[in-house]
Every structure is written in structure tokens, then in C-alpha cells.
Amino acid sequence: MNPYLVERLRPFGTTIFAEMSALAVETGAINLGQGFPDTDGPEVVKQAAIDAIDAGHNQYPPGIGIPELRRAIRAHQQRFYGLDFDADTEILVTAGATEAIAAALLALCGPGDEVVTFEPYYDSYAACIAMSGATRRVVTLRAPDYSFDPDELRAAVTPQTKLILLNTPHNPTGKVFSRAELTTIAELAQERDLLVVTDEVYEHLVYEGEHVPMATLPGMRERTVTIGSGGKTFSFTGWKVGWVCASPALVTAVKTTKQFLTYVSSGPFQYAIAVGLELPDAYFTGFRAEMLDKRDRLCAGLADAGFDVLRPQGTYFATVDIRSFGETNGLAFCRSLPHRCGVVAVPSVVFYDDVAAGAPLVRFACCKRTEVLDEACTRLKGLAK
Numbered sequence: 120m121n122p123y124l125v126e127r128l129r130p131f132g133t134t135i136f137a138e139m140s141a142l143a144v145e146t147g148a149i150n151l152g153q154g155f156p157d158t159d160g161p162e163v164v165k166q167a168a169i170d171a172i173d174a175g176h177n178q179y180p181p182g183i184g185i186p187e188l189r190r191a192i193r194a195h196q197q198r199f200y201g202l203d204f205d206a207d208t209e210i211l212v213t214a215g216a217t218e219a220i221a222a223a224l225l226a227l228c229g230p231g232d233e234v235v236t237f238e239p240y241y242d243s244y245a246a247c248i249a250m251s252g253a254t255r256r257v258v259t260l261r262a263p264d265y266s267f268d269p270d271e272l273r274a275a276v277t278p279q280t281k282l283i284l285l286n287t288p289h290n291p292t293g294k295v296f297s298r299a300e301l302t303t304i305a306e307l308a309q310e311r312d313l314l315v316v317t318d319e320v321y322e323h324l325v326y327e328g329e330h331v332p333m334a335t336l337p338g339m340r341e342r343t344v345t346i347g348s349g350g351k352t353f354s355f356t357g358w359k360v361g362w363v364c365a366s367p368a369l370v371t372a373v374k375t376t377k378q379f380l381t382y383v384s385s386g387p388f389q390y391a392i393a394v395g396l397e398l399p400d401a402y403f404t405g406f407r408a409e410m411l412d413k414r415d416r417l418c419a420g421l422a423d424a425g426f427d428v429l430r431p432q433g434t435y436f437a438t439v440d441i442r443s444f445g446e447t448n449g450l451a452f453c454r455s456l457p458h459r460c461g462v463v464a465v466p467s468v469v470f471y472d473d474v475a476a477g478a479p480l481v482r483f484a485c486c487k488r489t490e491v492l493d494e495a496c497t498r499l500k501g502l503a504k
């Protein structure tokens with residue numbers, strides 16, 4: 120245990136992604152652990168970043184983000200969901216969704232407050248809740264369909280609950296929350312006067328069902344903080360351009376913490392993501408179709424290798440249950456996998472408080488070139504049963 124680290128952050132050591140990516144480098148294994156594409160996004164978006172650098176957009180951008188990007192975010196929310204956010208008072212550009220999550224939690228909750236979230240959860244949620252000093256209460260999404268028990272959700276909300284932290288489409292499960300499920304959450308939020316912070320970074324990666332933004336549900340526009348990011352949608356995860364859309368009072372609260380985290384970031388990339396958000400519908404449908412093909416390829420390969428595949432409805436990820444291999448410990452399995460067959464995956468247990476629920480599950484990323492996915496599946500097929 121690190122003696123310097125403050126107590127509330129002690130449970131958060133090196134992330135599993137760092138450990139597994141290091142293992143991939145060390146063993147030369149194919150890395151299907153971390154969720155980043157192995158090809159660049161659209162040429163026109165890349166060129167827009169180069170042009171922005173050449174044009175001298177290299178100093179601090181405005182604290183709330185450049186107007187071109189805020190207008191593009193506004194137009195995107197209108198085009199896809201009919202949501203209307205004011206580009207000057209209701210949109211804030213952040214250093215990726217990661218900063219948006221941190222800034223929102225630090226702004227909206229603190230010691231004595233509780234945050235309800237679903238497990239498995241994206242790993243930064245638990246760390247940011249801890250940094251805020253609030254307490255996390257989790258509701259388990261249960262495999263194979265990853266539904267939740269509304270009574271369990273209701274029971275998780277106490278008089279101390281400040282907000283519900285939601286993620287749809289959901290990492291790591293690939294679940295896309297249905298309109299009915301979101302309505303259950305929305306009605307509870309209104310009944311108990313809670314905010315909802317919703318992480319929708321995979322909004323354009325829905326293969327089955329539809330993406331329903333929480334802010335579109337009746338009564339939710341004013342109590343929802345919507346978080347988006349250009350990283351996944353445009354396959355430039357290293358650029359870290361994210362955003363928050365919410366009412367002026369909520370955006371002002373989040374801006375107050377955000378300004379002391381990074382102040383600003385990603386100057387020239389903000390211009391480029393603005394260009395991306397304005398691409399015609401054909402880009403977004405083409406991107407989805409390309410990723411759907413990768414999902415299907417990976418899921419078929421994993422099934423062929425003998426795994427029980429929990430087919431994702433969206434996102435970059437597919438999950439398998441290793442009990443079909445006669446194994447139960449996903450962490451040990453992932454640590455041995457690069458040595459056994461030259462593939463890296465992530466043990467889903469790191470996303471759970473309920474260790475038993477997550478122990479046999481392992482997550483693979485499908486956002487890689489098809490030849491890489493095929494080679495990984497061939498290697499997995501050679502895994503001794």
C-alpha cells in the first residue's frame with residue numbers, strides 16, 4: 120500500500136488497463152483489453168486538426184470551449200435527439216468525458232451525500248465519487264441480459280442520495296438501457312428529487328435497440344447532466360474532447376470545478392471535433408455499420424473458441440463467461456491469457472463491488488482492425504480447454 124496516498128483513494132491502485140497493456144507489450148500479445156481503435160478516424164477530421172494548428176489555434180481556448188464546437192454540439196443534439204441546448208449557457212467543453220465525469224461529481228456531491236450507480240461500472244466513477252467524498256451505492260446489472268431490479272434501485276436511494284450516475288450504452292457490458300428502464304430511473308429521480316448524470320459517450324454505437332438520451336424523457340431536461348465525447352464517435356480517443364450539456368445552473372456548477380482541474384484543453388482538436396459533429400448522417404450510420412461488423416466478427420470468433428458470449432447491444436466491447444472453459448476466476452484467467460495464447464483481455468470483476476457477480480466475466484474490445492480480431496480469435500481457439 121502506498122503510504123503517501125490519501126486514505127479515500129487507497130482502493131484505487133494502478134488501473135487494470137495499465138497492467139494489462141503493460142502485459143501486452145511485455146509478451147507481444149494482441150491487446151483486446153483497452154478500448155481504443157487501432158486506426159485513425161475520418162481524414163477530414165484529422166485534417167481539420169492539422170489546419171487548426173497551422174492556423175495558429177494553439178493557445179488557451181475559451182474556458183467553456185470554442186464557439187464553433189459549442190454550436191456543433193448544439194446542432195448535433197438537435198439533429199439526433201431534438202434536444203435544444205443554448206450554446207453559450209448550457210454547453211461546456213471538457214478534457215474528454217473523463218474530466219466531465221470528475222467535474223460533475225466534484226461539483227454536485229460531497230461528504231455525506233450518496234451516489235447511486237449501476238455495476239459493473241466504468242472505473243473512473245468509483246474513483247471520482249471517492250474524490251468527491253461522497254459514498255457510492257451500487258445496483259447490479261445481472262447477466263445475461265444485464266437487467267436490474269427496480270426494487271433494488273429504489274432501495275439503494277436514501278435521503279442522502281444526491282444523484283444517479285448512469286451510463287448508456289454501457290461499458291463494460293454493452294447494454295443499451297431501454298426506454299422502459301430509463302423511465303423507471305427518471306420517475307424515481309423525480310419522485311426523490313435527484314439529479315441524473317448520464318455518460319453517453321457510446322451514443323453512436325448502438326447495434327440493437329435505440330439510444331434514448333435521459334434528457335429527452337419527460338421532466339428530465341432540467342435535472343440531467345448529459346456527458347458526451349468525440350473520442351469514440353470519431354476514433355480519436357487521444358484527443359480528449361468531451362462535453363457537458365445541462366441547464367445553465369448545472370453547467371455553471373460543473374464549470375466551477377472544471378476550471379480548476381484543467382481550465383482548458385485540446386485547443387486545435389476542438390476545431391476538428393466541431394467538423395466531425397457536423398458530418399452528414401452517412402458518416403454516423405457508416406461508422407455504426409463498420410463497428411457492428413467488428414462486433415459480429417469478434418462474437419462469432421469467441422463463440423467458436425468455446426466461450427459463452429454475452430452479445431453486446433452497443434459499445435466497443437463483448438463479454439464472455441469463462442465458466443464454459445471450466446474456469447471461474449477472470450482475473451487469473453486474464454493474467455495468464457497472454458502467456459497461454461498471446462491475447463490480452465480485461466477481467467470484468469474490476470468493474471464490480473460484488474466480486475462474485477463479476478468473477479467469471481471477461482471483456483474483449485472489438486474496435487480493432489478485422490485482421491487483428493481474426494488473428495486474436497484464431498489464437499483463442501487454440502486455448503487448451
Ligand SMILES: Cc1ncc(COP(=O)(O)O)c(C=O)c1O
Pocket residue numbers: 154214215216217218241286289290318320347348349350356359360361
Ligand atoms: C463509459 C465511458 N465513459 C467515459 C470514457 C472516457 O471518455 P474520454 O476518452 O472522452 O475521456 C470512456 C472511455 O473508455 C468510457 O468507456
